[in-house]
Amino acid sequence: MHNCNDTRERFTEMVLDGDPRAEKLLDQCEECRAEFESLAATLRMTARLRETVTPTEAYWTGYHAQLRSKLEQFHAKAQRLRHAKAQREELKPGLGFVFASLRKPLRLCVKTFLLPVPVPLSVAVLAIVLLFFAVRAPQQPTPLPQAPVIVQVPVEVPVVQEKVVTKVIYRDRKPISKPSNRVVPENTFARSQETLSGFKPTDEIKLTVIKGGSPNEK
Amino acid sequence: MIVSESDSDLVRRAQAEDIDAFCQLAERYARRIHLLASHYCRHAQDAEDLSQEVWLKAYQALPSFRFESSFYTWLRRITINAFLNHRRSSFFRRRGQTTAVQLVPIDSETPETFHSSSPENIFNKLLFENVVNALAELTPSQRLSFLLRHYEGMSYDEIANAMNCSTGTVKKGVSRAIGKLRARLSPESEEPETLEFSNAQL
Numbered sequence: 001m002h003n004c005n006d007t008r009e010r011f012t013e014m015v016l017d018g019d020p021r022a023e024k025l026l027d028q029c030e031e032c033r034a035e036f037e038s039l040a041a042t043l044r045m046t047a048r049l050r051e052t053v054t055p056t057e058a059y060w061t062g063y064h065a066q067l068r069s070k071l072e073q074f075h076a077k078a079q080r081l082r083h084a085k086a087q088r089e090e091l092k093p094g095l096g097f098v099f100a101s102l103r104k105p106l107r108l109c110v111k112t113f114l115l116p117v118p119v120p121l122s123v124a125v126l127a128i129v130l131l132f133f134a135v136r137a138p139q140q141p142t143p144l145p146q147a148p149v150i151v152q153v154p155v156e157v158p159v160v161q162e163k164v165v166t167k168v169i170y171r172d173r174k175p176i177s178k179p180s181n182r183v184v185p186e187n188t189f190a191r192s193q194e195t196l197s198g199f200k201p202t203d204e205i206k207l208t209v210i211k212g213g214s215p216n217e218k
Numbered sequence: 219m220i221v222s223e224s225d226s227d228l229v230r231r232a233q234a235e236d237i238d239a240f241c242q243l244a245e246r247y248a249r250r251i252h253l254l255a256s257h258y259c260r261h262a263q264d265a266e267d268l269s270q271e272v273w274l275k276a277y278q279a280l281p282s283f284r285f286e287s288s289f290y291t292w293l294r295r296i297t298i299n300a301f302l303n304h305r306r307s308s309f310f311r312r313r314g315q316t317t318a319v320q321l322v323p324i325d326s327e328t329p330e331t332f333h334s335s336s337p338e339n340i341f342n343k344l345l346f347e348n349v350v351n352a353l354a355e356l357t358p359s360q361r362l363s364f365l366l367r368h369y370e371g372m373s374y375d376e377i378a379n380a381m382n383c384s385t386g387t388v389k390k391g392v393s394r395a396i397g398k399l400r401a402r403l404s405p406e407s408e409e410p411e412t413l414e415f416s417n418a419q420l
Contacts, residue, residue, distance in 0.1 A: 012389070012392055012393045012396055015396075016367060016368065016392075038400060038404060039396060039400055042396065042399050042400040042403050042404070043368065043396065043399075045345060045349075045403055046349050046368065046399060046403075047368070047369075048342075049342065049345060049346055049349060050253060050369060052339075052342045054249060054253070055252070060245075060248070060249075063248065063252075063266065063270075064241060064244065064245060064248070066270065067241070067244055067248075067270055067273055068237065068241055070270060070274060071237050071240065071241070071273075071274070071277055072237060074274060074277065074278070075235065075237060
């Protein structure tokens with residue numbers, strides 16, 4: 001029994017691997033065949049690109065020249081690193097010898113002083129030594145506090161020095177107010193008289209009363 | 219008559235720090251590596267940088283090559299690792315980085331990839347752009363799975379082993395990639411895709 005879903009799940013493998021059973025399966029369903037043909041056409045198209053979309057020879061010349069340049073740079077760098085490492089290796093034995101020469105006498109010293117002593121004897125010796133110091137300790141006079149010795153040492157102390165700074169300050173000068181010596185001219189009245197000549201006061205007196213000045217006013 | 223040296227001889231010479239021998243090896247396999255890189259990366263410059271990085275890594279690791287497999291198998295393993303590492307590093311590098319965009323007319327000749335501006339080549343260029351755009355919609359692992367399966371003819375198990383993942387993951391990735399490609403390249407979706415490409419280029 002043909003199952004379209006099962007068949008279509010196998011399409012990718014059938015197309016890519018060229019499964020011989022594909023024809024038999026596809027004969028049973030026209031829709032599956034159409035689907036399969038579409039898929040196969042797509043892959044044929046992309047496979048064709050493999051042959052057609054290739055850079056020109058000029059491109060490859062530049063590509064390989066660039067690659068060679070990068071390889072040479074890498075090679076030179078690697079050689080430099082190897083050289084530096086070799087130099088470090090040469091230095092290493094020298095330093096090792098120094099450390100070994102220091103270590104050997106130290107070990108010998110330790111070995112020389114490590115003598116096998118029986119435990120009771122060592123405990124007895126230790127007890128005697130402790131007892132000796134315990135008895136002797138109170139007998140020792142406590143040292144009196146000595147009078148401090150005065151030693152004069154010249155010490156330079158930085159002194160703050162005063163510094164006189166002369167600074168010229170410019171101030172705005174205010175104008176000096178002088179007492180006014182103005183003299184009123186004597187002929188002022190006379191001149192006013194001259195100007196009022198021909199003045200005639202009006203006969204009508206016009207008075208304007210402004211109402212509302214106070215609440216009692218009518 | 220020029221007798222070309224075998225890969226093993228060239229590798230031995232290269233292991234003895236003969237750069238010429240290594241360059242000969244590079245000349246033999248650079249196109250295959252470049253093809254993978256050009257489909258893996260969206261931009262041509264990135265593809266070139268990545269493929270050259272593969273060769274530098276191979277040269278660095280060459281002393282560890284023990285002739286247990288063919289040179290190309292060993293190189294392909296380095297390529298896969300370099301591609302996956304490139305994915306990780308490029309993620310950090312590209313954050314907040316601006317990209318220089320070169321506007322190229324659709325009918326202009328691109329000397330790096332196409333020999334002439336004949337209709338067939340223009341069609342191939344469009345097709346290539348569509349394929350790369352379709353692959354760009356996948357995750358890097360899925361893209362790499364498809365490329366290794368389709369262009370390198372590796373089995374699912376080999377890919378899974380090389381990429382440190384399960385066979386099921388690889389199968390799923392390949393299937394998704396083919397689905398995406400079909401959606402992009404099928405006649406129904408041809409017009410909008412071409413239009414989109416034209417707008418992007420112009």
